[in-house]
Amino acid sequence: MRHIQIYTYALLVTALLFGYSPARAQSTSVEMLYQNTQNLSREIAQLQTEAKALAGERQASLQLRITGRQLELLTAFDTLTDRIVAEENDGVELTELKAKLAPQLLALGPQIKTAINRRLVALDKLEETHEALSITWMASYLEHNTFIDHAYLTLTQHAKNLADLKLDNAESTAYLHRALQQRAEVLAGQIALTQKELEANLHSLTASPDDAGTQQKVKSLEDKQNINTESLKSTVALLQENGLESGRYKEILINSTGDITADILDVNLLKRLSQTWLKNITNYVLDNGAGLFFKLIVFLLILLLFHYLSRTVAKLLRKSLAKSTMPVSFLMETMVVNLCRRMIMLIGILLGLSQLGFSLAPILAGLGVAGFIVGFALQDTLGNFASGMMILIYRPYDVDDLIEAAGVQGRVQRMNLVSTTILTIDNQTLVIPNNKIWGDVIRNVTAQKHRRVDMVFGIGYSDNIEKAEKILKDILDAHPQVLSEPEHTVKLHTLNESSVDFIVRPWVETENYWDVYWDVTKSVKLRFDAEGISIPFPQRDVHIYQTEKTA
Known part of the structure; x- marks a missing residue:
């Protein structure tokens, strides 16, 4: 029985999604459209009479057909309303037809309201029939909320139809405004409660990452939060369409989802968000200012300490390399010293960040991933790196050497693991990739004494x-x-x-x-x-021969 009801609700939602859109059938007469509504109304009445005499699965099956016919009737009324408005704008008199149609249209509002109230009651009693956050509970929760969202959309269209036909829509409009504001408040509260519960379970999951029950609950809470936020988005759109205040609910959507989209953004919302963020920052500084200031001082002291430590290590390393029996080029010495200094400063920065409250594990993982991506993207640079290492190991030249390499001649200014900077004879600075130098003949003019x-x-x-x-x-x-x-x-x-x-x-x-x-x-x-010794230069004798012309 419950499965049949779910199927019935699914059909209703599908029809509301795909069938409920005004259309103007210019080729169809108003009378034919009106007769179509009357035929559907009589079919529905007949089916309802038959359903009262049935029970169980047969009655549920018939209710499914009734729901389908009711949605067809709603669509037919929308089409008829649009056509009547178009005909009247063209000067056609349809007062008598409107008088016949008015009672039926006015009766639709209470029917929609009744359907909404039934679903709201079903939502309140959902945990009485299903285990909270179970698969069946989540399916019913989604189905009920989707039905309610589209029912409010239907009611909005109905109120518009009444206004187009100059019928009294005050009651439907008043109910719609109250219901939308109440639903927005309820959804906002549900989002806040679900977020707190989700954060508590995420905290528990941090302590016990392998807890399958907590993992499943987190997943269910995230699904529930997505359903609530989607329903609130739909409600906010209807609030805007009906000219009602929606700014505070847009702010809740942005805070809960982190998404700032064009359809919910406006000047008032930006002003409210700015005020909220400024207030949060001010409160945070007031509450944590002293501790934050102390951590910042510790961070700066750590950086200063490691700066002097790196300089000291660099001096000791230079002295050790100078006294070493193994010949080391100036380029190699500079590279080793700079690498050690930078490694020490990197350690200092990481320790300082840990004192500010940053977790080092994600930072180190991010550095590893970034290094892999950069290395993959810069394969040519890795070739330069390898060539730089070979140059440092075999030492074909050093700083201040005059060399010819890669088709240029000049004095080596500096070198790193990627490139070599050369100052040419005419004072031009050239930066040459190391793989171009290592892959060609290197002529060191000043290598010998x-x-x-x-x-x-x-x-x-x-x-x-x-x-x-x-x-x-x-x-x-x-x-x-x-x-x-x-x-x-x-x-x-x-x-x-x-x-x-x-x-x-x-x-x-x-x-x-x-x-x-x-x-x-x-x-x-x-x-x-x-x-008196001559320095000869090439000379050439030119002999000129003259011939006589004959007559």
């Missing part, structure tokens, strides 16, 4: 070779920055087309390379000019 300067000087074929060779050696011997060891080289190297070329290769300190190169080049030019 000594460098050889390779120069070539040419003399004419008519000049004295021994004299030129002696002059070149004298210039190198006289230059203070040319090293005696390794010994410099001056040799006749090539007999070119227009010159006899000497190679001149002095050894110098690496930092003196260009000074020696420029000084020696200048000195050779001056000495050759003074000693």
Whole structure:
């Protein structure tokens, strides 16, 4: 019997959801629509008479048909009302038809009110027939609330139909306003009570996370809260449609769900929310200000302590690396020291946050998840990281070294595990990814203490070779920055087309390379000019032949 009633209610809700919408059937006459309502009314009366003579399942089945016919009648009345209003706007006189229709329309309001009151009583007695928060209880709770929400929607449409036909809708409207305000208050109270019960069970679940009974109760309370909030949303929409105050209920919806949507947001609500939040913040500061201030002081002291601790550890680490027998590049030293400092500061920040009341477990879990996501998204960066590690391990260059790598030449300014910053000869700063450097030839110009300067000087074929060779050696011997060891080289190297070329290769300190190169080049030019030795340049003879023209 109860299952049949549930099916009956389900059909009613479905019909209200999908069938109750005004439609204007312009191709159908008003008389035909009116006859349709009369036929449905007679069918309903006949079915009700038959139902009185039945009992049990047969009576419940017939009641199901009656409910369906009643919903068809409601839809037919809505269609007829819209058509009558349209015809009257076009100048058609329908006073007689409206007089016939008025008693039937006025009788619909009490029927809807009766249906609503029955459902409200059923909600109050729900725990007498079902175990609280059980599956059957939750199904009935949802079904009753859905029926009531749509019944109020139906009553709202009914009051509008009466107004459209200029019939007395004062009683239906007054009842509707009272009922909507009362329902909004009841739902607001239920949401508050359910929220408190839910918080208590969540607290218990924190102490006993494996308690299956508490887990199921939390799930049921969350479902119940969702049903209440959806019903309150529907009620708030009807309050707005009927011009009633709904601001406080919108605030409850936002506080309970956390959702701020366009359909419930307005200026007054924003003002009320701002005042509420400001009041809550003020009360919290007044109640917890002293403790919060003390925690903030402890947090700052922890950060200051770990800042000095990180600096001390960095100094000790630098001294240890400087005294270490294992050769460590400046880049490696800088990376290790900075990494240790940052790790110490991270520990200090986490400890400080724990003193402020933050739980470290979610923070650490969030850092782990964030690290995984960032690592997956930045795969190229991980390649740079690996290349940076290889550079630090094998040390092909260090800070202040002049290198050629990735197609550029410049002095290394700094390096991290992702990129290397190079200052070019013409003072441009270039940031090069480490994988581009490690994947190419690296030429370290300043890695060695000594460098050889390779120069070539040419003399004419008519000049004295021994004299030129002696002059070149004298210039190198006289230059203070040319090293005696390794010994410099001056040799006749090539007999070119227009010159006899000497190679001149002095050894110098690496930092003196260009000074020696420029000084020696200048000195050779001056000495050759003074000693009468020519420095030939390519020459070309051009012969012009003239031919006589014949007549």
